[in-house]
Amino acid sequence: DQQVKQNSPSLSVQEGRISILNCDYTNSMFDYFLWYKKYPAEGPTFLISISSIKDKNEDGRFTVFLNKSAKHLSLHIVPSQPGDSAVYFCAARGFGNEKLTFGTGTRLTIIP
Amino acid sequence: EPEVTQTPSHQVTQMGQEVILRCVPISNHLYFYWYRQILGQKVEFLVSFYNNEISEKSEIFDDQFSVERPDGSNFTLKIRSTKLEDSAMYFCASSVRGINTEAFFGQGTRLTVV
Numbered sequence: 122d123q124q125v126k127q128n129s130p131s132l133s134v135q136e137g138r139i140s141i142l143n144c145d146y147t148n149s150m151f152d153y154f155l156w157y158k159k160y161p162a163e164g165p166t167f168l169i170s171i172s173s174i175k176d177k178n179e180d181g182r183f184t185v186f187l188n189k190s191a192k193h194l195s196l197h198i199v200p201s202q203p204g205d206s207a208v209y210f211c212a213a214r215g216f217g218n219e220k221l222t223f224g225t226g227t228r229l230t231i232i233p
Numbered sequence: 234e235p236e237v238t239q240t241p242s243h244q245v246t247q248m249g250q251e252v253i254l255r256c257v258p259i260s261n262h263l264y265f266y267w268y269r270q271i272l273g274q275k276v277e278f279l280v281s282f283y284n285n286e287i288s289e290k291s292e293i294f295d296d297q298f299s300v301e302r303p304d305g306s307n308f309t310l311k312i313r314s315t316k317l318e319d320s321a322m323y324f325c326a327s328s329v330r331g332i333n334t335e336a337f338f339g340q341g342t343r344l345t346v347v
Contacts, residue, residue: 155336162340164338167337212276219289220278223276224275226275
C-alpha cells in the first residue's frame with residue numbers, strides 16, 4: 122500500500138539554506154495533509170498541516186505547498202538549522218476518515 | 234506544553250503473553266489513536282477511539298487487539314497473545330477533533346516479543 126510516497130530516503134542541506142522535502146500521494150480522497158518530524162526513540166512531532174482547499178500554509182520557517190492536480194506536496198524549511206536534522210514524514214487523511222496514512226519518511230541532515 | 238505520555242517506554246514479553254500498553258492523552262482531546270512502526274517500516278494506523286467506542290480500525294487490528302479507556306485519563310492497548318511479529322514501536326496519539334486537525338503523538342512504547 123503506497124498511497125503516500127516519499128521518494129527521497131535522505132537529503133543533506135547546508136545550514137542556512139532551504140530544505141525542500143517532497144511527498145506524492147495517489148488517493149484523490151485525501152483532503153488533509155500533515156508533516157511530522159521524528160527524532161530517534163521519540164514519537165512524531167507535528168510541524169504543519171494543510172487542507173485541500175488551500176495551496177499554501179506558512180508557519181515561521183516552515184511552509185507547506187499543495188499541488189492537488191499533481192497530487193504532490195512539499196515542505197520548505199528556510200533557513201535550515203542543525204536542530205532540523207531528523208526524519209520527516211508526510212501524512213494524509215481522507216475525507217471523513219480519522220486515520221493518518223504515513224509516507225516512508227525522509228532523513229534530513231543539516232550540515233553545519 | 235501539554236503532551237501525550239506513554240508507559241512503559243520499553244516492554245519485553247514472551248510470545249503468547251498478554252501485554253497492556255498505557256497512554257495518557259492530552260486532557261481536552263476527544264479522539265484517541267494507536268499507531269505502530271515496525272523497525273524500518275512506515276508508521277501504520279491501528280485504531281481510533283471516540284466517545285468510548287472504536288470509530289475506525291485497520292486490518293492489523295484483529296481480535297488479538299483491544300482498546301479501552303478505563304477511566305477519564307488513561308487509554309490502553311491490549312494485545313491478548315503476543316506474536317513475534319507484534320514487535321514494534323507503538324505510538325499513542327490524541328486530537329481535539331477527528332478530522333481537519335493534527336494528532337499529537339506520545340514518545341512510544343517499544344514492544345519486544347521474544
